[in-house]
Amino acid sequence: MADILFYIFAAMTIGSAVAVVINPNAVNSALAFLVGLLGVSGLFVLLDSFLLAVLMILVYAGAVVALFLFIIMLLDMQGGERKPFSRPTAVAGFIGAALLAVCATSLLQGIGALETAEAGSAIGVGANLKHYADQLFTTYLLPVQVVGFLLLIAMLGVIVLSKKFEGLEDIK
Numbered sequence: 354m355a356d357i358l359f360y361i362f363a364a365m366t367i368g369s370a371v372a373v374v375i376n377p378n379a380v381n382s383a384l385a386f387l388v389g390l391l392g393v394s395g396l397f398v399l400l401d402s403f404l405l406a407v408l409m410i411l412v413y414a415g416a417v418v419a420l421f422l423f424i425i426m427l428l429d430m431q432g433g434e435r436k437p438f439s440r441p442t443a444v445a446g447f448i449g450a451a452l453l454a455v456c457a458t459s460l461l462q463g464i465g466a467l468e469t470a471e472a473g474s475a476i477g478v479g480a481n482l483k484h485y486a487d488q489l490f491t492t493y494l495l496p497v498q499v500v501g502f503l504l505l506i507a508m509l510g511v512i513v514l515s516k517k518f519e520g521l522e523d524i525k
Contacts, residue, residue: 359399366392383421390414404482424511 369389376382390413397406438446489497 355399359396362392362395362399365389366396379425380422383418383425386421387414387418390418404485420508427512 366389369385369392372385373382373389376385390409394406394409394414397403397409
């Protein structure tokens, strides 16, 4: 059953990632991104990493995608004609595909080494959640607050930059 769920979540993630890239409508791309994030969180659940799955849904799917949709709708972005790929873009795409093929090949070769690893060396599920919370609220409290403050500044900057000011034509 876990194998079937893995293939379902992997197909959902890959399909939505392709939909994000090829969709000309920005709102539909953001919603496909949301589906991709839900697929990744499903993969985290299959790996028994429930904390990362919940954080993926809360932080990325809940906040970041909502912010993307807010910005897209605030800027009133419309999908238009796409320019054809230039030569440097095609070369970069080919190099990226070659690197992806090399990584996939090395991953398939490393699967045999992974299967020989000891099963007894794994840490129990949820064993380090208290340690994560202690680190988050003591050692890393300031960096987390700084990142939150920077995200707030970025959001306010986007709102100010996207605001249409009236009467600017008279100044020019």
